[in-house]
Amino acid sequence: MLRIENQAIVFALLCKCTVETEGEKGREVIQKGMIRYGRERGARMAARAKANGDPIALWTNQAYGEWKPDYEGQMEFGYDETEPTLKSYISKCAWCDAWNKYGLLEYGREYCVNVDKAVYEGFCEDFVCTPNVPTMSWGGKRCEFDWEQPLTEEDMAKMNRKKQELGTSAMRDFDYHTAHIYYTITDEIQKAFPESADEIIRNAVQDYVKLFGQAEYNRILEFEGERF
Template sequence: MNDNNKVSNKIADDLQPVSMYQMFARMFAHLAKEAVDEFGDKGAEAIKRGVWNFGVERGKGIAKRAFARGKPNDSDNYLISYDMDRSDEFESTDSYYEGYVEQVFSRCVFASEFQKMGMEQYGILYCEMIDPAIAYGYNPDLKCRHDKHFFTDNKCTFCFKLEKEKGAADE
């Protein structure tokens, strides 16, 4: 075959493609590392604020998705209105209860990439902030409890529960 006829955007059959999730995790870890190396705690706090703002924006979009389906932005409709498709690089079990949802991840490509790179200390800046921020953007009364993390527990656990803000008027 003439080299001039090669297709430039095709991955060779003998190479494993790198997913967008893997690329995102790698890019995030490198950006966070640079910010923390350069600015210390202030850099880490800036990264966390950026992740929070990103998450709130996503949560607002998820609320719009629930609304477009004619559903309230409550805990029952949170995960089914989610904006990120679950690839086979994630594995979770969702359990629905009266007023809350529990989610247990047994596989997460983000955590896996952070661990492969030895950059858990930077990845945790994403992991600790993103889900509470998305939940808040979706509904400020939807609280996210994130008790277990891959970096210490080999799984991530979440509980999403609607709670009234302190001082809110009773109905």
């Protein structure tokens, strides 16, 4: 089974190869893909909440998260405040650890520019998530976010009950998440750069296979044609 590291690195390599070939225009296309990816994730979360008869609210957004760390202690995150607006933080990040491990932080950090904002907007187009400081990948000591609305004690209790009720049923494994980011980003590359896209993607895949092996790339290909 793939892990956070796989998703982090497949993204970073696609970004690296795109920027090396197409420069700043390539970086813009990667960001377009990241916004699309985040909004698709958020829309899935909202669809699950609605299917279960739950409202579209901050507490359901927090309850219907689609992923969990690969192991205990891999991530460190929590809340600084819940009112008058929810303020959350991340102080240890598996994505940053992966990009640093493979020397890809310069490219991997593009993941962080819009992903949280885009997921929240995908959940509800009127919702706003604002980073309070530079993320760790961009030199901050930790990532901090203001969710622009309160998470009251009543909402917190509802969120915790819902998380317990859902367990892992609303989550996707990182085979799915890695494939989602791969197919979304490569689709945007192909649309933006029809003449160079095949070479960009081929180079990124070759670098990924060197690191993780063909079998772990094949796990991504199992999702070809998936409607994320």
